[in-house]
Amino acid sequence: MRFRPFGSTARDVAIIGQGSWRMDERNRASSVSALRRGLDAGMTHIDTAEMYGDAEPIVGQAIAGRRDEVFLVSKVLPHNASRAGTIVACERSLARLGTDRLDCYLLHWRGSYPLEETIAGFEQLVQHGKILSWGVSNFDEEDLDEALAIAGSGRIACNQVLYHLDERAIEHAVIPWCDRNDVAVVGYSPFGSGDFPAPSSPGGRVLAEIAAAHGASVRQVALAALARHAFVIPKASSPDHAIDNAGAGDLLLDEAAFARLDAAFPLGRKPRSLPMI
Numbered sequence: 001m002r003f004r005p006f007g008s009t010a011r012d013v014a015i016i017g018q019g020s021w022r023m024d025e026r027n028r029a030s031s032v033s034a035l036r037r038g039l040d041a042g043m044t045h046i047d048t049a050e051m052y053g054d055a056e057p058i059v060g061q062a063i064a065g066r067r068d069e070v071f072l073v074s075k076v077l078p079h080n081a082s083r084a085g086t087i088v089a090c091e092r093s094l095a096r097l098g099t100d101r102l103d104c105y106l107l108h109w110r111g112s113y114p115l116e117e118t119i120a121g122f123e124q125l126v127q128h129g130k131i132l133s134w135g136v137s138n139f140d141e142e143d144l145d146e147a148l149a150i151a152g153s154g155r156i157a158c159n160q161v162l163y164h165l166d167e168r169a170i171e172h173a174v175i176p177w178c179d180r181n182d183v184a185v186v187g188y189s190p191f192g193s194g195d196f197p198a199p200s201s202p203g204g205r206v207l208a209e210i211a212a213a214h215g216a217s218v219r220q221v222a223l224a225a226l227a228r229h230a231f232v233i234p235k236a237s238s239p240d241h242a243i244d245n246a247g248a249g250d251l252l253l254d255e256a257a258f259a260r261l262d263a264a265f266p267l268g269r270k271p272r273s274l275p276m277i
């Protein structure tokens, strides 16, 4: 597993992490097992959110006894993100996760509370050691400008945004903005949230050829392609899927492979607004 500095935090974080959306009571046992197998294989960045319901307790069960291995991220819902509400929401997430701190705490998307309030809540949580850093999610470059103007440089750890082979909009302006300002880009739904290119599609065939040439799986090729620009957080409730995904952390694609993938999954025009799930 390769690691990379995570924005302005002084932390190196695994380039392939683990999501937890839609982990619930029906798949608890396999999800816990998948998260643990993923940790064993180096996918130590684990993403969750208060919005994901049962996922926080499931992540808590998976990391019990191994907290120090994990770069643990959760998110506050916009309608809870007043200054005081952010602090209360964080305390609830900590209790559900069975831990005393988050490595990073994100605003899930922009809502109606002024950013000043949410950021003041985040900074208070940092002062009290409840979170070690904070970031944002689903922010376009204008949102990021606003957050930077309020917080100052070196405060926004990351921006978590939609990123998969068929949805590369963040490459137009969000990734360049984040690179300029030392903000980590975390790509969510790297498999299109279950809508992965079919093997019989033109893109699926290119993935299969590159995978065969590199002795890798098609999912590993997709993750390695995205990890060129971003940390990625695939979700797997199946342990076999988790192991497969972790293999992408060691896969190095050559320039010819990147060129073929760029052609098979074109960037497209810059959309008016940032796509999100």
Ligand SMILES: NC(=O)c1ccc[n+]([C@@H]2O[C@H](COP(=O)([O-])OP(=O)(O)OC[C@H]3O[C@@H](n4cnc5c(N)ncnc54)[C@H](OP(=O)(O)O)[C@@H]3O)[C@@H](O)[C@H]2O)c1
Binding pocket: 018, 019, 020, 021, 022, 047, 048, 108, 137, 138, 160, 161, 187, 188, 189, 190, 191, 192, 193, 194, 219, 233, 234, 235, 236, 237, 238, 240, 241, 242, 244, 245, 276, 277
């Ligand atoms: N900030 C935001 O607004 C936001 C929005 C969406 C998602 N997220 C985060 O990003 C994470 C990932 O996104 P996502 O959950 O939408 O979807 P995803 O990771 O793009 O896709 C998940 C699907 O892919 C399957 N899968 C995973 N690894 C596989 C493999 N190696 N082979 C075959 N199938 C595989 C999973 O199956 P199994 O589960 O059966 O293994 C699941 O059906 C979320 O869990 C969440 O933490 C954040």
